[in-house]
Amino acid sequence: MSERIFIGVAWPYANGPLHLGHVAGAYLPPDIFARYHRAKGNEVLMVSGSDQHGTPITLTAEQEGKKPGEIATYYHHQFLDSWQKLGISFDLFTTTGTANHSEVTQDIFLTLLDRGYIYKATMSQPFCPQCQRFLPDRYIEGTCPYCGFSGARGDQCDNCGKPINPVELINPHCRLCGITPQFKDSEHFFLKLSAFGDRLLGWVKQQTRWRPNVRNFTMRYLEEGLRDRAITRDIDWGVPVPVDGFEAKRIYVWFEAVIGYLSATKEWAKSVGNEGKWCSFWQGEVKSYYFIGKDNIPFHTIIWPAMLMGYGDLNLPYDVPANEFLTIEGRRLSTSRNWAVWLPDYLSRYDPDPLRYLLSINMPETADTNFSWREFVRRNNDELVATYGNLVHRVLTFVYRNFNGCVPMTGEFDSHSRALMDKAKDTLNTMDGLLYRCHFREAIRSAMSLAQSANRYLDVKSPWKTIKEDRQAAANSLYAALVIISCLKTVLYPFLPFSSQKLHEFLGFKGSVEDDGWQLHFPSPGQGLLPPEPLFSKLDEELVEEETSRLGHVRC
Ligand SMILES: [Zn+2]
Ligand SMILES: [Zn+2]
Numbered sequence: 001m002s003e004r005i006f007i008g009v010a011w012p013y014a015n016g017p018l019h020l021g022h023v024a025g026a027y028l029p030p031d032i033f034a035r036y037h038r039a040k041g042n043e044v045l046m047v048s049g050s051d052q053h054g055t056p057i058t059l060t061a062e063q064e065g066k067k068p069g070e071i072a073t074y075y076h077h078q079f080l081d082s083w084q085k086l087g088i089s090f091d092l093f094t095t096t097g098t099a100n101h102s103e104v105t106q107d108i109f110l111t112l113l114d115r116g117y118i119y120k121a122t123m124s125q126p127f128c129p130q131c132q133r134f135l136p137d138r139y140i141e142g143t144c145p146y147c148g149f150s151g152a153r154g155d156q157c158d159n160c161g162k163p164i165n166p167v168e169l170i171n172p173h174c175r176l177c178g179i180t181p182q183f184k185d186s187e188h189f190f191l192k193l194s195a196f197g198d199r200l201l202g203w204v205k206q207q208t209r210w211r212p213n214v215r216n217f218t219m220r221y222l223e224e225g226l227r228d229r230a231i232t233r234d235i236d237w238g239v240p241v242p243v244d245g246f247e248a249k250r251i252y253v254w255f256e257a258v259i260g261y262l263s264a265t266k267e268w269a270k271s272v273g274n275e276g277k278w279c280s281f282w283q284g285e286v287k288s289y290y291f292i293g294k295d296n297i298p299f300h301t302i303i304w305p306a307m308l309m310g311y312g313d314l315n316l317p318y319d320v321p322a323n324e325f326l327t328i329e330g331r332r333l334s335t336s337r338n339w340a341v342w343l344p345d346y347l348s349r350y351d352p353d354p355l356r357y358l359l360s361i362n363m364p365e366t367a368d369t370n371f372s373w374r375e376f377v378r379r380n381n382d383e384l385v386a387t388y389g390n391l392v393h394r395v396l397t398f399v400y401r402n403f404n405g406c407v408p409m410t411g412e413f414d415s416h417s418r419a420l421m422d423k424a425k426d427t428l429n430t431m432d433g434l435l436y437r438c439h440f441r442e443a444i445r446s447a448m449s450l451a452q453s454a455n456r457y458l459d460v461k462s463p464w465k466t467i468k469e470d471r472q473a474a475a476n477s478l479y480a481a482l483v484i485i486s487c488l489k490t491v492l493y494p495f496l497p498f499s500s501q502k503l504h505e506f507l508g509f510k511g512s513v514e515d516d517g518w519q520l521h522f523p524s525p526g527q528g529l530l531p532p533e534p535l536f537s538k539l540d541e542e543l544v545e546e547e548t549s550r551l552g553h554v555r556c
Helices: 020-039 055-064 068-086 099-114 193-205 212-223 253-271 275-281 294-311 343-349 352-361 373-402 415-436 440-461 471-491 497-506 543-550
Strands: 004-009 043-050 092-095 118-128 140-143 170-174 182-191 287-291 326-328 369-371
Touching: 004 020, 004 275, 020 043, 020 068, 020 287, 020 326, 020 343, 020 352, 020 369, 020 415, 020 440, 043 068, 043 253, 055 068, 068 092, 068 343, 068 352, 092 253, 099 118, 099 182, 099 253, 099 294, 118 170, 182 294, 193 212, 193 294, 212 294, 253 275, 253 294, 352 373, 352 440, 352 497, 369 373, 373 440, 373 471, 373 497, 373 543, 415 440, 415 471, 440 471, 471 497
Parallel strands: 004 043, 004 287, 043 092, 326 369
Antiparallel strands: 118 182, 140 170
């Protein structure tokens, strides 16, 4: 029976280009997951969009002398281009700047206000006497009271991931002029998170499928006790507060962006001409997954669930497979210091699959992992080209030349050949279970282990030699190898969609590899092959030094 899977993906701030940390943390994993479920025949909806609001955008605009909307639109188009080139297969990638998103946000705001989960109170807000303005969130910086990190912002510490109140910052200063702010009273709306503590704790305790890092972080956070949080700001960029007297304020981004999962679903339903269809991904038998980086955990395991509980009748997250961080050449990634590999820059010079491969086999699922250009070249050359690509290429070219461009006729298989083909079935089943549980790294490793087994098998059988004395024996072993290759194009499809589709066609299959489903397709003897080309290209060792020297200098 087919399942319904909702995949919510973190909303990137439209204030700068994406980098490999974003891809490894939050964008590649949901794409692998979505492609796998679609191939399984499940009903999938994967949505996200660019986050156009919030101080990351207004601050960038102010620093560059532009309007926030200009910045947001520019990066939104760049994101769309990157998704297309990298093969991130969103069903909808929208923005928080739509009228639809405002309506859905205001509806949730007013409903929670009506039920007493949102209330009005006066709070002390940082105000810069020099700039004559309030300093929400990123406009103020200081030292984190929890971990001592010196670049903590007024809303969150990027080092320890904890949300912060600006009053808690040690040595706070204005990001625009650098002076120490004063604190001034301002009236705001608060989300009554404290009302959800017990319910959240009970709910989180049941989530035994969550990754330990996600569950432990959330439990610690809940055990410390939840505090109510202000959800409006003294800014003029964002979703308007639908209450009289609050015209000069906006609903703040951390309350509003998570609502994007719901508003995007509603937008998608309208776009497919069935406005009511959004319910089928938010109510009843649906599993909702949220793919995010670890810095986003509390927003998806505490704040968004609390908002959903308060609103009622909508599904809570089923799983929140948050990833750890990716370091670059052993150092913490830093966008301000350009210590990053920018995605548009990568995609302008290299193919998508080698990057998808490296970030999958080295995915920061349970601990931080490192990206280095040396490893990129090594894994491309030794694994993608030598283990997988060569297996495919030598088998397909040999069969194509010696069997009139067709899959050979088979005779009786020996036990060695049967064992290899059984391993293909086992791999398909093992990977099914691993992908279902979001264990992507282990899954791709078992696919590569199948490719290695096929290489060892061919070394023993050497059909290139036996064809001279026993044509049927050569045909049998080549057929067994073709079965493995056919299995690999299916199981590697979620990870390497571009090369899998090519291989699907080389093998003489029609349509798309995804539509053919998650099963082992035995090529039919006599089936016509396409003239094969190499799936991957060897990379020059020299690029390691060139690329490494660009780090810290190239801004995308
Ligand atoms: Zn901290
Ligand atoms: Zn200032």
